Amino acid sequence: MKLENRLRKYRFDHDQISQQDLANAVGVTRLTIHSIENSKFNPSTLLALRIAAFFGVAVEDIFFLVSENKDEL
Amino acid sequence: MKTNRALRITNIFLGLISVGLFIYDGVLLKRIRPLMETWGTLTEHDNDLLLLFGIGLLVLVIYYGLSLIQIMRVMRHSEKLPVGMVLIFVLVAVAALFVVSVVVLMMDINNQYEAGFAQPEWNLVYPILAAQMGVALLLLILHAAGTFTRIKQKAIVQDMNIFMIVQVVGVVCGGMGFVMNLLGFLYPKSWNTLIHTVMGSVVMLIPYLLMVGYWLVMKIGEKSKNLYDEKQTRDIGRSAILTLITATVLMVVLFITQFNALDGVVRYLWLPLYLFGVIFLFSASNLFFSRKA
Numbered sequence: 188m189k190l191e192n193r194l195r196k197y198r199f200d201h202d203q204i205s206q207q208d209l210a211n212a213v214g215v216t217r218l219t220i221h222s223i224e225n226s227k228f229n230p231s232t233l234l235a236l237r238i239a240a241f242f243g244v245a246v247e248d249i250f251f252l253v254s255e256n257k258d259e260l
Numbered sequence: 261m262k263t264n265r266a267l268r269i270t271n272i273f274l275g276l277i278s279v280g281l282f283i284y285d286g287v288l289l290k291r292i293r294p295l296m297e298t299w300g301t302l303t304e305h306d307n308d309l310l311l312l313f314g315i316g317l318l319v320l321v322i323y324y325g326l327s328l329i330q331i332m333r334v335m336r337h338s339e340k341l342p343v344g345m346v347l348i349f350v351l352v353a354v355a356a357l358f359v360v361s362v363v364v365l366m367m368d369i370n371n372q373y374e375a376g377f378a379q380p381e382w383n384l385v386y387p388i389l390a391a392q393m394g395v396a397l398l399l400l401i402l403h404a405a406g407t408f409t410r411i412k413q414k415a416i417v418q419d420m421n422i423f424m425i426v427q428v429v430g431v432v433c434g435g436m437g438f439v440m441n442l443l444g445f446l447y448p449k450s451w452n453t454l455i456h457t458v459m460g461s462v463v464m465l466i467p468y469l470l471m472v473g474y475w476l477v478m479k480i481g482e483k484s485k486n487l488y489d490e491k492q493t494r495d496i497g498r499s500a501i502l503t504l505i506t507a508t509v510l511m512v513v514l515f516i517t518q519f520n521a522l523d524g525v526v527r528y529l530w531l532p533l534y535l536f537g538v539i540f541l542f543s544a545s546n547l548f549f550s551r552k553a
Contacts, residue, residue, distance in 0.1 A: 216420035217340075218550060219491040227552070228491050 192250045194224045197242045213237040264409050267330045274323035275400035281316030282393040288313055289389075293382055296373045313366075317359050320396065324356040327399050330408045332474065335421050348402070349425065350432055353467050355395040357436065360463045362388055364455065419482060422475045423492065424550060429471045430543025437464035437536030444525045451525055461532045468539060492550070499545035507538050 198204050206220045213220075213234060222228035223238075230238070230250075239246040288309055295302065331349050335341065365381045365388070372379045402408065440460050444451045451457070479487055488496060511534060518526040 214486075215489040216423075216492065218420050219489050222491055228494070231490050234490060 188252050189226070189255050190229045190250055191226055191253050192223060194220070194238070194249055197244070197249055201242060209238070209241065212241050264330065264333065267326060267333075268403055268406065268409055271323065271327050271330060271403045272400065274319060274326065275396060275403060278316070278320050278323050278396045279393065279400060281312075281319060282389065282396065285313055285316060285389060289385070296369065297379060297382070299373065299376060314363075317362060320392065321356060321359050323396065323399070324352050324359070327403070327408075328352055328356070330403075332422065332425065334408050335425060336419065336478070338421060341421050341424055346425070346428055348398075350428060351395060352399065353429060353432060354436070355392055357433075357463060357467065358388055358392065360459075362392070364459075367455075419475075419478060422471075422478055423488075424547065426468075426471045426475050427543040427547045427550070429468050430539050431547065433464050433468040434536045434538075434540025434543055437461060438533060438540055440464065441529050441532040441536065444529045448525045453528055457528060457532060461535070464536065495546060495549035498549050499542050502545045503538055503541040506541050507534065510537055 198206070198209060206224075207217045210217045210220045214237070215234065219228065219230075219234075223230050235246050235250055239249055242249065292302070292306060292310070294300075295306070328349065331345060331352070335345055335349070338345070362385060365385050369379045369381045369385070372381070437460075441457065444456065511530070514526065514530060514533065518524070
């Protein structure tokens with residue numbers, strides 16, 4: 188199982204907010220946002236909730252699980 | 261902004277003085293070198309002139325130090341870490357470390373002169389001074405062009421750039437300190453514990469410690485109460501385990517290879533080798549993991 192996200196889409200739908208502005212809003216570095224967007228880093232529950240709260244949506248709207256092989260899910 | 265402007269003016273002023281003093285150094289050494297190489301007598305006046313040479317090096321260190329502070333201030337608020345700026349930062353930091361090498365070389369030359377020996381160190385003094393003048397001139401041009409005051413800055417809550425710069429400085433200082441102490445194995449007979457190991461190691465550690473201190477002070481002033489954000493915490497964890505394993509292997513290799521000479525230079529070189537090795541490995545792996553995204 189792998190955690191994927193629609194963070195980039197939400198950023199662009201949200202007045203094309205920059206990674207730095209989002210990072211400032213949720214209290215992390217720009218690199219962390221960049222890594223999450225590229226699925227190189229899985230955020231903590233707290234950070235995922237903060238990001239979701241910032242966009243005013245549920246966590247599941249932004250983050251979702253995808254199966255890495257056919258046997259899963 | 262006012263601080264940046266004040267720093268810029270101060271640095272231009274110090275840069276001009278430094279370049280002027282380099283010209284003075286060139287004229288002075290042209291006179292002093294043949295005198296010392298033929299073991300002629302240095303007059304009181306010559307010693308006074310050499311004192312100004314030393315003061316010039318002090319001015320240069322202050323110039324480099326203030327320039328580094330200004331570059332750091334600019335990089336801290338840059339949206340992305342400017343690679344060119346990082347390279348200039350490293351160049352100036354290395355040049356600042358090499359000022360100490362000039363002092364050590366001049367001390368060695370003086371000792372050789374007083375003991376009546378040849379002074380081959382002169383061949384190293386000139387290229388180092390020429391390189392220093394090149395760096396001082398480059399900085400002066402950049403300060404005059406306003407390179408360090410024009411970058412677009414943005415407010416940040418969690419700092420990333422200083423953290424990265426600390427790692428870059430760690431790689432430079434750790435690497436140089438490690439290589440420097442490794443020379444003790446190559447030239448054990450001419451190795452001086454106090455000058456080469458203790459003084460050299462302290463000089464190599466100072467920029468790293470200053471950077472870590474600066475980063476800590478900046479962290480305290482930030483809105484966020486965490487020292488690291490969560491990705492940095494993960495990266496540091498990875499770096500720590502990598503450093504632990506590699507450093508342990510290196511120390512075991514050092515112990516085995518030196519087993520029959522444990523009363524030699526390794527008796528006191530193991531600590532700086534370990535210290536600088538760990539700083540280098542930890543900083544390099546932090547840089548690697550941070551950028552790997």
